[in-house]
């Protein structure tokens with residue numbers, strides 16, 4: 001049968017095609033998913049391990065609502081997202097690349113900072129799985145990203161080039177590229193950027209790097225979900241991943257609820273940032289030292 005293995009079980013590729021359309025529990029039911037009594041979901045019928053894993057990993061994101069911002073970084077065990085020369089090709093393995101492309105396919109927009117656009121010249125399209133390309137967004141307050149980047153020239157998907165008042169992008173840009181002038185520095189505050197994209201109908205925003213950009217969104221409280229894939233590689237030095245004003249003591253560190261998965265040799269951490277996780281109150285009776 002179409003979309004099933006020789007044993008009659010739903011295949012991973014067929015499951016992914018169905019998941020791509022899911023945004024509400026009603027959608028989920030209409031593509032053959034059923035909710036268990038514990039709130040988790042499964043296929044209503046035989047499914048391969050790949051089809052089952054896809055539901056566990058991506059259905060929560062599919063059902064997370066029409067408006068959310070989520071971020072992904074791939075980093076070394078010692079916290080770097082590229083070498084000291086800016087080489088990030090590749091930090092994590094093939095399975096994480098496929099995961100990243102799935103996140104793009106579930107997003108309306110994929111956003112990168114000027115540093116990534118300059119250094120990686122990424123295409124930001126969906127190639128490692130089935131799915132539509134999101135709108136590409138480049139944060140370039142000083143207009144320093146060269147106009148010859150793939151996102152501005154390849155025409156694969158629309159691109160928004162977000163520039164500040166002192167930026168100098170070319171007057172003529174390729175078809176499909178829209179220059180959005182933001183009036184001042186404040187307009188680049190992460191929440192305001194998300195609002196700008198939402199107003200353009202881009203509700204689900206993937207912040208794909210680099211470290212400075214994701215850190216600013218995280219620190220501003222503008223992310224609902226954060227994916228960090230850790231590769232078993234030691235770099236010693238390089239482009240830092242997440243950096244923000246941290247706490248003085250471990251007990252005050254943020255520990256958001258998380259899920260873990262293995263992607264080949266890499267480990268994926270998925271943090272739910274919608275649950276408030278303030279510093280631990282040392283006087284609380286449930287605190288580890290609050291006896």
Ligand SMILES: NC(=O)c1ccc[n+]([C@@H]2O[C@H](COP(=O)([O-])OP(=O)(O)OC[C@H]3O[C@@H](n4cnc5c(N)ncnc54)[C@H](OP(=O)(O)O)[C@@H]3O)[C@@H](O)[C@H]2O)c1
Pocket residue numbers: 072073074075081082085086087088091112113114115116117119120139140141142143144188189190208209210211212213214216239
């Ligand atoms: N492993 C991975 O997952 C991964 C993913 C992406 C990139 N990378 C690597 O990361 C490196 C680049 O990362 P990066 O941290 O140096 O730079 P980045 O985050 O790509 O870009 C930072 C720049 O983007 C602009 N920007 C970002 N957020 C802004 C905001 N809210 N308001 C105003 N401007 C904002 C600023 O440009 P101005 O400086 O012009 O003000 C800022 O300096 C590259 O080497 C790339 O290969 C790795």
